[in-house]
Amino acid sequence: xxxxxQKIFFGCPGTGKSHKISNDIDGGIVKTELKIxxxxxxxxxxxxxxxxxxxxxxxxxxxxxxxxxxxxxxYEFYEGHFLKALAEAYKNxxxxxxxEIPQNVALVIDEINRGNSSAIxxxxxxxxxxxxxxxxxxxxxxxxxxxxxxxxxxxxxxGFEPDEKYFKYKYPGEKSSxxxxxxxxxxxxGDFLHxxxxxxxxxxxxxxxxxxxxxxxxxxxxxxxxxxxxxxxxSIYFMxxxxxxxxxxxxxxxxxxxxxxxxxxxxxxxxxxxxxxxxLVKQFNDFIKDNHNSxxxxxxxxxQIGYRFINTGKVTEDQIKNKLMFFIWDSVFNRDKxxxxxxxxxxxxxxxxxxxFIKSHKEFVEELLKY
Numbered sequence: 025x026x027x028x029x030q031k032i033f034f035g036c037p038g039t040g041k042s043h044k045i046s047n048d049i050d051g052g053i054v055k056t057e058l059k060i061x062x063x064x065x066x067x068x069x070x071x072x073x074x075x076x077x078x079x080x081x082x083x084x085x086x087x088x089x090x091x092x093x094x095x096x097x098x099y100e101f102y103e104g105h106f107l108k109a110l111a112e113a114y115k116n117x118x119x120x121x122x123x124e125i126p127q128n129v130a131l132v133i134d135e136i137n138r139g140n141s142s143a144i145x146x147x148x149x150x151x152x153x154x155x156x157x158x159x160x161x162x163x164x165x166x167x168x169x170x171x172x173x174x175x176x177x178x179x180x181x182x183g184f185e186p187d188e189k190y191f192k193y194k195y196p197g198e199k200s201s202x203x204x205x206x207x208x209x210x211x212x213x214g215d216f217l218h219x220x221x222x223x224x225x226x227x228x229x230x231x232x233x234x235x236x237x238x239x240x241x242x243x244x245x246x247x248x249x250x251x252x253x254x255x256x257x258x259s260i261y262f263m264x265x266x267x268x269x270x271x272x273x274x275x276x277x278x279x280x281x282x283x284x285x286x287x288x289x290x291x292x293x294x295x296x297x298x299x300x301x302x303x304l305v306k307q308f309n310d311f312i313k314d315n316h317n318s319x320x321x322x323x324x325x326x327x328q329i330g331y332r333f334i335n336t337g338k339v340t341e342d343q344i345k346n347k348l349m350f351f352i353w354d355s356v357f358n359r360d361k362x363x364x365x366x367x368x369x370x371x372x373x374x375x376x377x378x379x380x381f382i383k384s385h386k387e388f389v390e391e392l393l394k395y
Contacts, residue, residue, distance in 0.1 A: 027162045028128075028243075029057065030154065032136060032251040035276035036325055038333025040283075041252040042134055044276060046071070058128040058248060067112055071132045072105040074139030080104075080146045085174055101173050103181060106131065106148060111181030113247035114227040118182065126246045136251035141263055151243045152270035162246075163228065167239025175236045179217070182227075255326045278309060278330040286331050293341040294389050301339045305331050307392045308348070312356060315363035319356055327356040344389060345382040353378050367391050 033041040040047075046054040046062075046069060054060045060068045072082075079086075084104045089097055103111070109131040120126040142149070151164040170178070217224070217231045224230065227244060230237050243249075251271070289301040309328040316324050329351070334343050357363055365375050368384050368391060375381060381388075 027156075028154065028245055029053070029248040029250065029272070030152065030270070031272040031274055032253060033274050033276050034253045034255055036278055036328045036330055037254050038335070039276045039278050039330030040281050040332045041276050042132070043332065045132055045250050045252070046130070053250075054130050054132075058130055060128055060130055065127060068116070068127055068129045069132070070105055070109040070112070070130070071134070073134045074136050074141070074144065076139060078139040078144055080144055083107075083144050084146070084148065084170075085177055087173070101177050103177050105133075107174065107178060108181065109247060109249075110241065110243065111178050113244050114178075115182050116246060117227055117244055118223055128246045128248060131247065131249045133249070133251045135253065137253045137263055141267055145267075149267065149270075151241070152249075152267075154243070163244055164242035167228070167242045169238075169240050170236065172235060175240065178241070184217075184220075255323070276330075278305070278328055281331050283331075289331075289336075290338050291344070291389060292338045294344075294386065299389070299393065301334065302331060304339075304389065304392060305329060305333070307395045308352075311363070311367070311392060311395050312352075315357075318360040318363050341385065345385045349382055349385060349388060350378065353381055367395070 033044060035041060043052065045052045048062075050056070051060070051062065054062070054069060062069050072078075082104050083106045085101055085107045086104070087099045088102050090100050091097055109129055113126075113129040116126040116129065145152075147168045150166050150168050153165040155161055155163050155165050217234050221231060228242050229240055286302050287300065290297055291299040291301055291304060312319060312327055313324060319327050329348075333351075334347060336343070352364070353361075361372075361375060364370075364381065365372065368375065368387055370380075370384070375384075
């Protein structure tokens, strides 16, 4: 790989954005471009989902209280998803033999705008600027300092393990259940990590007095970061232009999914079992486009759906009524029901509540397919 991928995939609900990145069948981009095989090295793929309660501590790491058998409480630092991915990328660089290309690592953040990205990334935001050319291509252009707690956990994740008061280092190479350890005998135990400065220099970290000094961490060239977001959710948390600028963006259109298995998904309970979910999705989206003046906020792409909006082997009546029809009633035409009344041939007294609407679910499917 020439450079890491740092990209956000966006589009309407059900377009298979996560599937495009790391689906379980062929691995998506993670397997085809990054050559990460989840069956052999699952540790090289780290996934998380942002949500309103997700914090910087969940992303980087935080202290958590634990209770001993005697009832005493103590605190332990647990790594977050980003720190875990960073450590794995560092570890792969250190473990690669001279002339070898280190294994890639992917951090996948689903629903990236459903959490407060500015607060979650915090100072990590500075690391998203990558160097485009030169010997340091792919590395962060700028480093950031991290706390001693974060550094100690990072060092431990890389392969250094606590040994009484100090650390010992699991010798780089093949990951094994019986690792060998590199032992340093020195009178200067107060600066134990200094003896591994050659190892740390490979990941651009300078250590002194068992601490990182200077701009202590950078994202390396073998760590790619992906995000996904629904366009209909882009107002949940505002993403400022400075944050957006640091990503590549790719729009995933609803009709780009060419999976042949979609041709076998039928509408159970409608017609003679020969009606296709794929055809209904196309007509549904055409109907919304033609009635864009009635769509809430006028955001047409936000209100269309992808083939995986209902992602099952067959689509049932309950799924049509409780998911598809509720979506078009509550989200698409929540303020103006005229397009639905016209489609079903109902007047404003016959179609007032959602209960009225789902009673006509068969007519809704039939009229859409004829639309």
